[in-house]
Amino acid sequence: MPERRAPYESLPHCNTAEEYISMIGSGRSTIAECATLARANLKDNMQNPALVAFGSLGAHGSCESNQERDLHRWLRHIHGFQLAPYRVAIKLHVPGKAGLQDVSVPFVLPHEILHHVAMAGEYQFSLSMLGNRSEDDLKNFWDHCSCFDEWSQHEVLMDPTPIDRKRLIPCLLHLDGAEFYSNCEYLVWSMASVFGKGSVWDTKFPCCIIPHSAMVDAKVRDDVHETVARVLAWSMSQASLGVFPSVGALGEGLSGERGDLAGTVIANGWRMAYFGMKADAKARLQCNYFSRSYQHAKICESCGAAKQHKDWDPSMDYKDFYDDAPYLNTTISNEEYLRSSPRVSPWAIMPGWHLGTVFRDPMHTIYLGTAKLLISSVLGLWISRDILAGSDLAEKLSKFSVAMKRALKSQGMRVPFQRFTPANTGLDKPSQFPELGSAFKAANIKCYLWYISKKATEFAEASPRVQP
Secondary structure (H helix, E strand, O other), X not given: OOOOOOOHHHOOOOHHHHHHHHHHHOOOOOHHHHHHHXXXXXXXXXXXXXXXXXXXXXXHOOOHHHHHHHHHHHOOOHHHOOOOOEEEEEEEEOOOOOOEEEEXXXXXXXXXXXXXXXHOOHHHHHHHXXXXXXXXXXXXXXXXXXXXXXXXXOOOOOOOOOOOHHHEEXXXXXXXXXXXXXXXXXXXXXXXXXXXXXXXXXXXXXXXXEEHHHOOOHHHHHHHHHHHHHHHHHHHHHHHHOEOOOEOOOOOXXXXXXXXXXXXXXXXXXXXXXXXXXXXXXXXXXXHOOOOOOOOOEOOOOOOOEOOOOOOOHHHEOOOOOOOOHHHHHOOOHHHHHHHOOXXXXXXXXXXXXXXXXXXXXXXXXXXXXXXXXXXXXXHHHHHOOXXXXXXXXXXXXXXXXXXXXXXXXXXOOOOOOOOOOOOOOOOOOOXXXXXXXXXXXXXXXXXXXXXXXXXXXXXXXXOOOOO
């Protein structure tokens, strides 16, 4: 059971705890550092209840990765402070109500995220937006990008008003489904700086969250994607201009703090521009209206690659990975896509958008895709060559797993560990393409790849003449 902490406001005042919260909020220190200091205070008999609560974060330090989560839960709505999201009415399905309903959907806007992270202090901004990189690194990054077709005509970089690339943050948008509660999946749009480095709490910023159950038919889903694209494109436009807007995404007037900030400089002069967006295959298809995808005979939105179907041209087989594959000569440009596509992506209104910047998510294509096949195949090869120790298949996989867990722990790689078995590796029965089971998550695979690469090097050096 998670430890229950009394609301901070109900505890006796503690100057030390106040200073820790101030240090975290201003970016002068991290949550982990303050929790460690609080536990040191407790050892020195400073038994204030607020310090006791601080020291209890992450199960009193035994689960360090949970300290940030625990603090956010404990200090949620402290002193009545809450997010003030930008709200847009979108027609959605609402459980228990007939027809479509106008639902006020909250957005956390990218240009406001940029501004408030900058206001949190130099440390926080460096962590979340710069990844401890220098301003010269930013300029070199954009100069390098400008050499490629995807960014050579970027609207922000081509602006006649000189843009200081040293103070221009490259923003990557992300779309994916997430299951927050059992049997309840949501679609999440988020943003991050390309250079952001650290905990997801510091680097990944959700912008909009809508349940799948509210978008049960295609028209509603398409309207949602168009509205979200419109709002985020407007916000990113303001982030690239470096000035707070005077009107909203739909042309409405702004009031309250947003109205007061209209026309003022964002983030002390820092700006942010669209670099790209990534999503898994399903999300790429749905949010961009691609007429060619993994669900179609022609599988690629930017070339003529195809899978087998009636009256198909075998020379366009997508499985041809040679350098002279014919489909490589059918690549279309961004201009051809915009001119010929039956439905242009709603994200095309984003300043700097290009077909080539709609990336495939490496988590799905690599760690949850080819890597799961690769790891099972490598284990199968080593077992067939009698390289792994053990009397039978199960014992060989078990011993290998134990050694791997020990090695990962020694390197500080702490992930939920899943032991290899004949069933979850697909090696329990003959198969041309064995594959790891669904129990293995991306975090597991990333760490396992390191260890398997290490062992592969050791085996190759021990038997250099053995060929596959």
